[in-house]
Amino acid sequence: MKLSTAFAAVALSAAAALPAMAAPNLLINGGFESTVLANGSWANVGSVAGWSWLAGPGTGFEVRNNVEGVAQEGRNFIELDTNGNTTIGQYLDNLGAGSELDLSFWYAPRRNVAASSNGIQVFWNGVLLDSTITGLGTNQDVWSQHQYRVTAQAGRNLLSFASVGTSDSLGGNLDNVSLNRVPEPGSLALTAAALAGAFLLPRRLRRAAQERRAKALASTLGR
Numbered sequence: 001m002k003l004s005t006a007f008a009a010v011a012l013s014a015a016a017a018l019p020a021m022a023a024p025n026l027l028i029n030g031g032f033e034s035t036v037l038a039n040g041s042w043a044n045v046g047s048v049a050g051w052s053w054l055a056g057p058g059t060g061f062e063v064r065n066n067v068e069g070v071a072q073e074g075r076n077f078i079e080l081d082t083n084g085n086t087t088i089g090q091y092l093d094n095l096g097a098g099s100e101l102d103l104s105f106w107y108a109p110r111r112n113v114a115a116s117s118n119g120i121q122v123f124w125n126g127v128l129l130d131s132t133i134t135g136l137g138t139n140q141d142v143w144s145q146h147q148y149r150v151t152a153q154a155g156r157n158l159l160s161f162a163s164v165g166t167s168d169s170l171g172g173n174l175d176n177v178s179l180n181r182v183p184e185p186g187s188l189a190l191t192a193a194a195l196a197g198a199f200l201l202p203r204r205l206r207r208a209a210q211e212r213r214a215k216a217l218a219s220t221l222g223r
């Protein structure tokens, strides 16, 4: 591979890596880390930063730190079947109508709980995004990532999660929820071009300097 090609390849791969850096999580407290809990403890909360209880037989949901499972991200994760099946959500304002967004979250069946009791469902503006996500809990955590592309509506948008199945205070775990704007193709191309230019500019300058030196040498020899 020529050096210039290598520079361009590096520039393009750097540009490809940029969206993850350039598109911050639009959710507040997507990893449920705002609740300060000692290792091995849990709390039943009605709301935490970003998230609110929306429906259910109880008044809250459960934030846990290393209780019946270990967080997928950070220290905390949540369980929605708290005193019974519960729905929580986060409202987002001013996303811009028609904006494309990438939603991601991680789910794990609660340890030693049947799939019939471990289900969760995810909704975007009240519309179910997938069939029930569930699994048989074994004696260890098995986190799986779930990803969706959603479109913002005008005004307020709502991302919500509900526990479903047997309502028995035992249910699936949720952690590391993120919502990121999908980068515009045009902005990606511009970023790649700018990076490639940044890498290639010194090469052009070196070539110009070489040409000046060659002319000077030719001029000297021609005397």
Ligand SMILES: [Ca+2]
Residues within 6 Å of the ligand: 031, 032, 033, 071, 072, 073, 074, 075, 076, 077, 175, 176
């Ligand atoms: Ca977390």
Ligand SMILES: [Ca+2]
Residues within 6 Å of the ligand: 081, 116, 117, 118, 119, 164, 165, 166, 167, 168, 169, 170, 171
């Ligand atoms: Ca349950």
